[in-house]
Amino acid sequence: MGRHRVAVLVLGGTFVLDLAVAVQAFGRRPSVFAKIRDEPETPYEIGVCGQAPTPTSLGFTIADLKPLDWIAGADTVVVPGLEAPWAPQDPAVLAAVTRAAADGARLVSLCAGAFVLGQAGVLDGRRVTTHWALADEFRAAFPATELVEHAMYVDDGQVLSSGGMLAAADLCLYVLGQDHGQSYANDVSRVLVSPPHRTGGQAVYARPRPRPAGPLAPVLDWLDEHLAEPLSVGAVAAQAHMSPRTLERRFREETGDSLAAWLARRRVERARVLLEDSRLTVTQVAHAAGFGSTESMRRHFHTHTGTTPSVYRETFRGGAP
Template sequence: MGRHRVAIVVLSGTFVLDLAVAAQAFGRRPSVFAKIRHEPETPYDIVLCGPTAAPTSLGFTIGDLSPVEWIADADTVVVPGLEEPWAPQDPTLLSAVAKAAEAGARLVSLCAGVFVLGQAGVLDGRRVTTHWALADEFRAAFPRAHLMEDEMYVDDGQILSSGGMLAAADLCLYVLRQDHGQAYANDVSRVLISPPHRAGGQAQYAKATTRPLSGSLSPVMHWLIENIAEPLTLQQVAARANMSPRTLERRFRTETGDSVAGWIARRRVERARELLENSNLTVTQVAYAAGFGSTQSLRRHFVSRIGVSPRDYRDTFRSTPEQSRTVGRPQQGPAGTPACDAGPDARRPGPFSFMH
């Protein structure tokens, strides 16, 4: 039946990193691969398809590209991200992608490459992802697709898509795992010095947008942010807004699309992320400073919204002198007592509000 044919699409503004990851994952194996596995040859035939010459995102041009018509006969079509994904693409290219889909080809988009698939008309009703920062633009352009912006990558059968930049490696390794097994994907990951699978999704990398607070509830929202570390009840917030709790909930959902408790929890998670990245507070101290009141509550909300634990998040985004200490040496608190990051859950005295 012949070898599996992979068409990698190269367009004006293609991200070089996405292109390199795809070419390395499916293309010719480097010489060191023979030291890892007695299968030095790639199981794929890859072809770079695009215009006669395509200037990349870094300014240099890639030439000697195969015609875009070749895409229609590929077994797998890979579309790397590109600098201006919303720009209209050549109808000939889009037709070739659509024909490949009709013929049953697997379509793999990396980062913003999913916009090209959307223009080809193959995403209606499909679950996909893209770079978290492009979520608004994607939803506006392709409202019939189901965007899962927090996911590192999404497998929707014929359509596979990855989040931003280096998530391309996660998806390509996943495809190798599906095609040739876990051991093969693991060995390719050893060449890349990249984990075969990363925990969590894009939510841990997305930066919270700081949109100006507006609307009739903006004074209450500012007050909530200023007092985010305090125990807050719906009754307290309603009294501050001079409304009944029921009216406040209704107005809050109208203006923010979220409940009062949900909005506060989101802001507390954002505050916890800032403290985990930029402070020396212990995880327990972060829980109190962000208003969760307990390490258990912080962890529950953090894992639900970010996909990883607070400690794993800190290990990823902050390198501190703590990490070079002797393993097993207890961390000392301000008064010389061991800190309780990993100890029993600590709680504030007194009643605990529904928002925790």
């Protein structure tokens, strides 16, 4: 039997970083790899496929591409992200992906590449992820697919998917571990000088969504100005000139959250800003954001971001090299 065949699909506007990660993970090893592992050649046969010449997201084109029919018989098909993932793809491209799936190929989408798999009709009933900023567009386009919005990557059996661009490395290392053992993936990660597994998910990188501009906007503005204070349903209802029951109903209709859930999310967002931009201690941040205690902030912070306030600050502020 030949080596495991990996077809990497290049489409118009393909993200160069996604493409490079896939080729580096499955293609020819750099010479420095010999210092870590005795491997004369990669265990994969890799082909970069598409309809040449194809423009990339950075403006230059790729002309040295294998034809689409090289995908036939591939054991794994990798679809990197692309600049305009919602744009309709060439039927010939989608047909090649659909045939590969029907033949049992493993499908790996990187970042926005999940949109291509969705257009090929191979995601219905599956769990996938994509870049956190594309969550609304993905749900609207593929309602029969379960989007795991903040996952770094998702393994749903035949289909594996990753979030934003650098999460492509996380998923490719995971695939290497599944194919050849964790020790092998760890050695590739040593070449990349990247952790073989990152804790947390995309939520820690996601920016807050814009607030709805509905009838509750004045109340939401007032809440933002008083986040550091204790805010009971009764107190907020009095400020809004509503009964507590009406306030809760209106809150769910307009924001999708209960008042308590909305306050917790906004306080986490406030804490994130303070952790990034201020010199306040974690305890001072907890009180300034309205949590009342560091334990309360830590609990809500982990729920919404998948990490702790201290780790978040270290990640987004860093330190002297």
